[in-house]
Amino acid sequence: MxxxxxxxxxxxxxxxxxxxxxxxxxxxxxxxxxxxxxxxxxxxxIGYGKLSAIESRPIEIKPFFHYYPNSTALTFSGFGCNFYCPWCQNYHLSFSDIPEWIMEVPPEELVSLALKNGDTGLCASFNEPATLYTYLLDVFELGKRKELYSCLVTNGYFTLKALRNLIESGASGFSIDIKGCPKMKVLSVDHKKVFRNAKEAINLGAHVEMVYLVVTNTNDFEECYNWIFNMHLKMLGEDVPLHINRYYPMNYWKEPPTPVEKLIKLKKIAQKEYNLNYVYIGNIGSIEHETTYCPKCGEKLIIRSGYKVLKWNLRDNRCPRCGEKIPVYGEFTRF
Structure with missing residues (x-):
C-alpha cells in the first residue's frame, strides 16, 4: 500500500x-x-504493485503504429477498472478484485526484468492503467532513468493533474480507446474528456494514437461515428493515427461481430470526409489495412503483419518518393 x-x-x-x-x-x-x-x-x-500479468509484447499489438515501431515493451497490468465495459476482452482482470495472495512487484524488479528481456520500453495495458496510477509514477520515473520508454493503453479518463504527472514521470505514449459518443446509451462517461486528455497529452509532447472499437448496434450508428471523426479532426488533427477495430462478442455483450464491410466504410469516411491521414483497421488480419501509406503520393511506407514490421520504407521518417514527413515517435527497431 x-x-x-x-x-x-x-x-x-x-x-x-x-x-x-x-x-x-x-x-x-x-x-x-x-x-x-x-x-x-x-x-x-492498495493496488500498488499488485500485478496480474507481466509479458514482453510487440508495440504494434497495443496498437501503436507510429511509436517506437517494431520494438517490444514489457507489458504489465493490475486488477479492476473505472469503466467496466460489458464487452471487455480482459474482463477476467478488469472485473476482478485484487486477490489477497498477490505479492507486490517493486518498480525496481519490473524495470530490471525489462532490461533483462531486452525490451525497449514499458507498457501498462490489459486492464485500465488508472488502477495502477501511483505505481506507474514510480515505474515510469525509474524506467526513464534507465532509458526505457513508457506508454499506456488506456480509456484516457485521467484527471488533467494525473495526466500531467504521468507525462512528467516519463509516459510518452498513449493508446487511447474512444468508447463512443454523447448519444451512446452504454457507459455513463463524458467522452469529450477523453479527447480533451488526448489533446493535452499531445500539447505536452507525448504521442497519441486513438482506437475506436466499433461495437455492433452500440456505438456504430452514423451520428456516433461522425461525432468521433469530427472530434478527432478538430481536437487532435489529421496526423494523429486512428485505429478502427473490429469487435467480437465477449463478456456480457452478445451482439454479432462487426461486419468487415462496415469497418472499410468507416475508414473511407474518416479519410475522405474528415481528411484523416493515418487510418487503420484492426482485428481482421489485413496487411492492406495495417499498412502506412504516404498521405501525399500514396507510396507504401510501413508494411505490417502479425504485429511486426515486414518492410520499412522511410528515410529519416520521410517518404522516399515525395519527401513527405511522416509522424513517427521514437526510433525504428531494425530487424
Whole structure:
C-alpha cells in the first residue's frame, strides 16, 4: 500500500482525483476501480504493485503504429477498472478484485526484468492503467532513468493533474480507446474528456494514437461515428493515427461481430470526409489495412503483419518518393 497525494478531503470522506470518476470514498470503503481506499482520512493505493500479468509484447499489438515501431515493451497490468465495459476482452482482470495472495512487484524488479528481456520500453495495458496510477509514477520515473520508454493503453479518463504527472514521470505514449459518443446509451462517461486528455497529452509532447472499437448496434450508428471523426479532426488533427477495430462478442455483450464491410466504410469516411491521414483497421488480419501509406503520393511506407514490421520504407521518417514527413515517435527497431 502507498499513500496517494492526489485527493481532497470532504467531510469524513476523501475525493479521489486520479480519474474523472472523482469517487467520494468513505472511511474504509473503496472507489469504483477498487484500487483506492480511504484509510484514516487518506487516499491509499492498495493496488500498488499488485500485478496480474507481466509479458514482453510487440508495440504494434497495443496498437501503436507510429511509436517506437517494431520494438517490444514489457507489458504489465493490475486488477479492476473505472469503466467496466460489458464487452471487455480482459474482463477476467478488469472485473476482478485484487486477490489477497498477490505479492507486490517493486518498480525496481519490473524495470530490471525489462532490461533483462531486452525490451525497449514499458507498457501498462490489459486492464485500465488508472488502477495502477501511483505505481506507474514510480515505474515510469525509474524506467526513464534507465532509458526505457513508457506508454499506456488506456480509456484516457485521467484527471488533467494525473495526466500531467504521468507525462512528467516519463509516459510518452498513449493508446487511447474512444468508447463512443454523447448519444451512446452504454457507459455513463463524458467522452469529450477523453479527447480533451488526448489533446493535452499531445500539447505536452507525448504521442497519441486513438482506437475506436466499433461495437455492433452500440456505438456504430452514423451520428456516433461522425461525432468521433469530427472530434478527432478538430481536437487532435489529421496526423494523429486512428485505429478502427473490429469487435467480437465477449463478456456480457452478445451482439454479432462487426461486419468487415462496415469497418472499410468507416475508414473511407474518416479519410475522405474528415481528411484523416493515418487510418487503420484492426482485428481482421489485413496487411492492406495495417499498412502506412504516404498521405501525399500514396507510396507504401510501413508494411505490417502479425504485429511486426515486414518492410520499412522511410528515410529519416520521410517518404522516399515525395519527401513527405511522416509522424513517427521514437526510433525504428531494425530487424
Amino acid at each position: 502507498k499513500i496517494e497525494e492526489l485527493y481532497e478531503k470532504q467531510g469524513r470522506g476523501v475525493r479521489c482525483l486520479v480519474c474523472e470518476r472523482r469517487c467520494l470514498i468513505e472511511e474504509g470503503k473503496k472507489g469504483i476501480c477498487r484500487n483506492y481506499t480511504n484509510l484514516e482520512g487518506k487516499l491509499v493505493h
